[in-house]
Amino acid sequence: MPNMTASITRFSASRPERLLAGILLAALLVLLPWGAQAETRMRSGEIVRGDTGYVLNADIELDLNPRLLDAVSRGISLYFTTELVIERPRWYWLNKAVVDRSLDYRLYYHAITRSYRLSVGSIHQSYDDLESAVRTMTRIRNWHVADFDVLEAGVSHEVAIRFRLDTSQLPKPFQVTAIGSSDWNVGTEWLRWTFLPGVPGFR
Incomplete structure (x- = not known):
């Protein structure tokens, strides 16, 4: 016992x-x-003729992981950027970059108004929920990327676009934390395709 x-x-x-x-x-x-x-990827991208030049339309799939969701809810601003490069091939040398542009976003929570805000340059828009703000950021429409005379008509151009979290604009303590952390390494692969500008005056 x-x-x-x-x-x-x-x-x-x-x-x-x-x-x-x-x-x-x-x-x-x-x-x-x-x-x-959780996945971030470029779902689609296209360049078409607009009224005053060539515009880009793109759709991005973005799932904010728990770390980023927590950061936004605590009032930390997250900066995202869409990068676009258009190159004209040269048979005698490397491709020539004729367009190199970025579309920059700031996403943050405004505690006083209890709303999420999305800023693109000097333009600000408020949303009642985070999902709506993210949907606007990841659905690019009619982004003017080049005047008609920048892209040579009838010549194939190589287009590359990607979307990523810009950790360089985070507060310093978060920049240190982000180094080597998959939670902060949020971005897509480059989406590439060939674009043939049309003859000016025709769509």
Whole structure:
């Protein structure tokens, strides 16, 4: 009987440890699919003739991970940028970059108005929820990227576009944290295609 009592006592002492380990494992299993599903990618991109020049339309898929969601909710501004490069091939040398532009966003939470704000240059817009602000940022329409005379008609041009979080504009402590962290390394691969500008005056 004494030996049995000692055995029961040891089992009771280790039970909280096994319970804690089980809770941590369950939490990890819940969080892993969330992280695996988070993806940022260029879904589509095109350049078309507008009224005064060539404009770009693009759709981006962006899922903010828990780290970024927490940062925004605490009032930290997140800066995103869409980068566009258009090159004209040269048979005798490297391609010539004729367009190199960026579209910069600032996304943040305004505690006084309890709204999310999206800034593009001097233009500001407020949203009741974060999803609406992100949807606006990732649906680019009629972005003027070049005048008609910049892209030579009838000559194929190579287009490349990507979207990323600009960690260089985060507060200094966050910049240090972002180094080597996958939570802050948010961005797409370059989406590339060939574009043939039309003859001026025709769509």
